[in-house]
Amino acid sequence: MFRRRPGIRTLAAVLCAALAVGLAQAPAGAAPPESEVNAVGEPFTGTAPDGSVRGFVDAHSHLFSYEAFGGRMLCGRPFHPEGITKALADCPDHLPNGELALIENLLRHGSPLGTHDPVGWPTFEDWPAPDSLTHQQAYHKWVERAWRGGLRLMVNQLVANRQLCEIYPLKQNTCDEMEILRVQARRTLELQEYIDERSGGPGRGWFRVVRTPAEARQVITGGKLAVVLGVETSEPFGCRQTFGIPHCTRGQIDRRLDELHAMGVRSMFLCHKYDNALCGVRFDSGAQGVIVNLGNLLSTGRFWQARTCTGPEHDNPIEPGGVIPDFLAGLLPPPLYPPAPHCNVHGLTGLGEYALQGMMRRGMMIDIDHMSVKAADRTLDLLEAAGYPGVLSSHSWMEPAYQHRIYALGGMITSYGFGSERFTEEWRRTEHLRDEHGVPGYGYGLDANGLGALPPPRAGNAGNPVRYPFRSFDGGVTLDRQRTGQRVWDVNTDGVAHYGLVPDWIEDLRLVAGDPIVRDMAAGAESFLRTWQAAASR
Template identity: 65%
Template sequence: MPFRRSLHAPAFLTALAPLAALALLAALALLAALLLAVRPAPPAHADAGAGGEVRGYVDAHSHLMSYEAFGGQVLCGKPFDPRGVEAALSDCPDHAGNGAFAWFENFMRHGSPFGTHDPTGWPTFKDWPAWDSRTHQQVYYTWLERSWRAGQRVLVNHLVANRQLCEVYPLKRNTCDEMDVIRLEAQRMREMESYIDAQNGGPGRGWFRIVSDSGEARRIIQEGKLAVVLGIETSEPFGCRVVNGTPQCTRADIDRGLDEVKRLGIASMFACHKFDNALCGVRFDGGTTGAIVNTGNFLGTGRFWQAETCTGSVHDNTIAPAGAVDDQTAAFLRRLGAAGITLPLYPKAPHCNILGLTDLGEHMLRGMMKRHMIVEIDHMSAKAAGETLDILENAHYSGVISSHSWTDEHYVHRIYGLGGMVTGYGNAADRFVAEWKRNKQYRDPARTFGYGYGLDANGMGPLPPPRANNSVNPLLYPFTSPINGVTLDRQRTGQRTWDVNIDGVANYGLVPDWIADMRNIGGTEVVDDLARGAEAYLQMWHRAETG
């Protein structure tokens, strides 16, 4: 959405007026994305390295139950359904016919509300799932099972909600209260565990095990099963929104909320996500996407993002258009912002959110530390993240993670220095390997180094696309999983067969193919580091529990 550079309010408003309806449509379509067969033989128990270390991959950031979020009508399909695959992998009712009315999917996938797709899921899967389809189910349980059989041993499932998107999206069947949605998704996770148990002989016998501490997770992994860790990623935890600068929660609300989520089994949590709240300022989104999320910030808080030109090495993403105003005008806009009046006009880049960690945010952070929870630092503004790291360093607290590449890279060495962990967003295999190389140089050599990925599956973002120019050295099928020797051919569900060279990670079942493809370009070192990901995560979690 273009913003005028003129400082005259009438001209600015006049310029925006013809775009108001389109901006609202765009906000509905993009806002959430910015939030949130024949099987091979089962593997033997997970390999144990020296000293009893476990081996396995870790996905530190995905969203199995987000279909219940945002009013429950935005995402299509479920990770399981007691009625079977046909019921679970069906399209949204409003996508019926040729998908012409699926304006949200069209906008998210193609940048326009206009488009069509074959809405048939099971058994043909002609048009979905696909790596770039944002609103169709990406983690059916048998797809996750394929990843587990190939060596995944930790899944951090973030319960997710966004009140603002829920309120503006016209279709809904669930409440918009974020904490009510979190409770519902936690219930669905337990139901999925029971469902998988029933497929494998009864209670406790399934491969999908929700864990509550690092010791339990280690035991589960040593049994060869998948340790499922619960987290929360939401914009208004415990009702902690901010309206025109006034917090809508108290310290008592935070204390009660933290006690409740611990009872739910939550181990890892974000303080803020996408919109400024009563706890912290957020790391901006850039470009056109940023303009849409900024509109959501205004709708939710009564204020647009407030940015200044950064003076240090760390920064947030650049808000477009950068350099719309000069330094003198930027200072004037900041004084207006202090009085509660904001405009989407910004000084020259690099941009930093003027909002950091609030007093309530520090109270929540210390409450999480007291309860031995893992602090998710992604989505915090550069200022808030720096202040958070200051507190964690003073307390020598290791329980911190950047789980999907959404913090300033200059903080990576501080995270590793604390004994925390960094996992990369699910990009194309070559781009993921390049980020792994950059991050590894900041490792603490005194601690076990393992790497992981934050796939953000069902987070209404893209999954890893096909690697560019992969025809030179494609992944050859069948292939052997680098971690445990399981042989895998192309994934097939119903009548559809996928190939990672052509389809990318069209669904979670192709994660093993994606990792094997990394070996083509990064050699054994990258897959060895990924194999130590589960151990590194458990060690970090254990330090949080004992620190």
């Protein structure tokens, strides 16, 4: 990591060295550089003896979030038509040493001050890393390694946040959330075409965007990765609100739902981070909560509104003294909050109920993560009254007391991608619920490229490390340490630095909890398909 701003001579030396490396690695007529996959063998095809598909499910990641928030906040792309040297490059404003990478520094160090080596390909000295949240975590070759290691279904969450986009000073894209969702849906299909071109032609690639559970089952049976489109956005359908006044209508909701469904979207959040005209949100806590609460003020005209909960369910607490930063304390009157436990006073609105009914009519799945307990409770009441099974909790942002209601409906729950020990604790804690309701599998929501940390290396793993090479869960693929350019990653020391290390993390889960956790996770794709099929056939 750089400690001071380099001088002109230092920059010149770096540029010359980079040029020399590029010339040495790509002589005239040679194939362009590319990341290694470091996985040898044939992925599993077909089904288990009972006809179920086998493979892991990631119900929550963001392959194309670099297009969101103005298109300049996140650095790098899952692919670039000109190759890896363009795809895995740092943001221009991070040069020359990361001092101006304010969002990266805030998220990684808790302070706007910090530095990092901005060089991506081929050295990757400082990124990707589990806690480097503004750098690309899901390059397509890394996702390919995860697929070869057993991933069979991924929900690619199209994401947007108008307020964050408008606040961030650097931008090249619109802040219109619906337009950014359209862009990301197109990018997903472009990645499918890109992989097809490198796999022998249309339809031959391992990355397949699917629109129906039957299509997904066919793709997985063929040994490929089924990609479902989801939406996680703060103002779906343009349904923001100002001082409680909605900015959308029922007709607007119907038109946008029709458009999203035609785009292939099959899973959706009704609210995310800020209260909107559809529902109130589950609060963020700590330093992040301060920032998000300010965003709620700018988005809705008011800070979060909370009461002391009277029942066992509650939202995340709003930290005492963590309402507004000190430098704004003289400019904004701070809100006063009652004692914890805190519950958002806002739940599912009339427009929110209308949108929910519209999603059910279209056979879409409703993700209740990020809903306030008041909103989630009402949502589950409506789903239970209709007997509708299409409900998800994809990345541990829901009141745990609702898990039994989701499973009873036939819904699906996937845990956030925690470190190995915490993830296995959550798997064990909920095992009796899955047994009670006959749920066949378990999954994860890694939230890659979602401004959330990836799994860190397991503490104290020296006595029981992942040993390379290791075999995939089905025994068909051998995986060694992953190499991209000059960097080689090892999950024991690097954690899940990028998506390609997910198979290594799952092997680490096996070391912590044994073969049963891997068997449950290998049934995760089947479990998701059953929920989707039950919703789509209503």
